[in-house]
Amino acid sequence: MMTKYSILAALIAALGGLGAYLMLPHKRKGTRAGLAYKAGAQAAVLALVLFAALLSPLADFVATTFFDLFAVAAVASALLMVTARDPVHSALWFASVVLSTGGLFLLAGASFLAAGTIIVYAGAIIVTFLFVIMLAQMEGRAVYDRAAHSPGPATVSCFVLLWCLLASIATLSTDTSGPIETREQQFRAETSFSRIESLVERFRLHKHSAMLTVIDQASPATNRIHGGEGAEKPQVAGIGGSLYTDHLITAGLSGVLLFVALVGAIVITNPRPRPQATGRGQAI
Amino acid sequence: MTAPDVFTIEILRNYLLVGAALFSLGMLGFLTRRNLIVMFLSVEMMLQGVVLGLIAFGRYHGTWTGQIFTIVILTVAACEASIALALVVVLYQRKSSLDATVWSAVREADAPPIEPVEAEAEPAVAVPGPESYPRLIPAGHEPEHSRQATIERRT
Known part of the structure; x- marks a missing residue:
């Protein structure tokens, strides 16, 4: 069971890392940018499916469906937010992340905080929009939005971190019952x-x-x-x-x-x- | 909507997994993106990942502490947003750019310089629709004007 989860976590980290690396805007010029983005998106979708398989089913079928829906939506929006070329799109994907996590809060019974988070972050996102419109849009599509800063090492370090976290969290269990030995x-x-x-x-x-x-x-x-x-x-x-x-x-x-x-x-x-x-x- | 009666460790595990994924992706955004505003949004997303874990732990233990911590994190995020956006405004006034690598001169004395990455970038994809304008042939010559940053022009 433990090895299964470890392998799954390693696969998720590897595929997700590859997908994120290909989806990030790169410095190199060329017409293959769109092709690389599509290939990266496919790898990322595969990683997301594996991630959904890592989540253990809950007792209730409806609760399981909603949890998986919100979880996958949150992670997918997070990836798209990080890789979006346009800061306005980034802000919109961030709003999607906040809405999905709000749904997860509701499923955990934290309804007050779900409402509070959505209200607070909706305000924050409007302010961010204002800033983007005031500052970034003046220059059109900026060069620095289309070129990531050292994407290779950053992707490797982040997805090694993700692999460690997933592998250690996925093997959690309370079943410590056993015979008395010592x-x-x-x-x-x-x-x-x-x-x-x-x-x-x-x-x-x-x-x-x-x-x-x-x-x-x-x-x-x-x-x-x-x-x-x-x-x-x-x-x-x-x-x-x-x-x-x-x-x-x-x-x-x-x-x-x-x-x-x-x-x-x-x-x-x-x-x-x-x-x-x-x-x-x-x-x- | 009410939470399941027994918040088992499997549910806690699911929440922690989603939180870990959000945290790592936020870190990726903070490290790779060069736009100050997108970096700021990535940090907020890392906070969201932590908050998911806190709420799940609070529910798992049956106490309010996780949700109180979340309120504290919301407060800290508000403070961070105000300071960060104030800094963004000041930095933009200095250099007329949201690029973080413009500020690579502010580094440790013995750190290697980050190579300037100005013109190299992915080609911009023209968005079809009313947002994309036709490229007009320039008529006449461009008049001389200052390309200095606004704050330098003002003083």
């Missing part, structure tokens, strides 16, 4: 059995999930997604409750950070006037 394991099992009785009396235990049981004890009630009766808390109330109790300092620091960034942006865009070379200062 004395240490025996000792640990015995001590935990002796403590179970007190645990049952004091805490709410989760069936089949030691992790949820531990988290239930470790985190305060405001930080848990599920309320006392096991039902999910409402999104905004839950996030707000946690943000302004458990993460109060974080919220304050975020405000400070925003203020500092505001001041920084103003200072950067309005440079201080140069000291006047008149003799007024010396006269005083």
Whole structure:
């Protein structure tokens, strides 16, 4: 199973790297640019199909379909954003990435953040559009948009990173059950059995999930997604409750950070006037 | 829409895989593209990849912490956007170009210079439709005018 995933991850990285390399705008002149782009697109589509095969199916068929749809759309738009010649197209593909990840947020039950991300990034993309129209379009199709900066080494390093990440994440599993072999394991099992009785009396235990049981004890009630009766808390109330109790300092620091960034942006865009070379200062 | 009742490790794994792919592709865009605005968008995309992982981990552990972190990341992204776009405006005023390699003089003293890549590029593909204009034969000679950057002209 593990070797299957490793091979699949290596194939995805190799094909995706080849496709991305061919799709990137290159320095060399020639009429074969369009041909290389098409070949790269085919390799990238193959890599995407393999990537979809790497995703494990969920319990629900509809959820699986939607997840795969959003995931493939996000990754494909990301590739097209990186390789688009026109910065306006890049911004549009980025909008597509944000919409797809918003769908993935919804599937993970983070509906407030899905809406928030889409609203915030929609604003950001409009601002980017403004910048592109103000600055880039004045010169027409710029040379630097049609020539990538050292595409070979960059592609290799990025897809080696992708290969490492995919290979290590794809082999994740919780199945650590096995026979007790060493004395240490025996000792640990015995001590935990002796403590179970007190645990049952004091805490709410989760069936089949030691992790949820531990988290239930470790985190305060405001930080848990599920309320006392096991039902999910409402999104905004839950996030707000946690943000302004458990993460109060974080919220304050975020405000400070925003203020500092505001001041920084103003200072950067309005440079201080140069000291006047008149003799007024010396006269005083 | 509600999340599945049991957010298993398989679902977490799927989210982490998509996040990893977005992160690597964003890194590729940041390293290869020369347009400052596209580089900025690539960084935002790397953040999106990280956020996917955070939300999936938060749901997997059944706590709000992942979503709170995401809100913090949104804040940081807003700050980054304001500073980055301010810098883009200033840099554009200096050199009248969004190219990042124009600024290769700002490097470590012992680093090798990046070779200037000015004229070499892929041929521009003419987009059919109202956006592509016919190429007119120039009439008369081009008058002399300054090609200096705007800020130099102003001072």
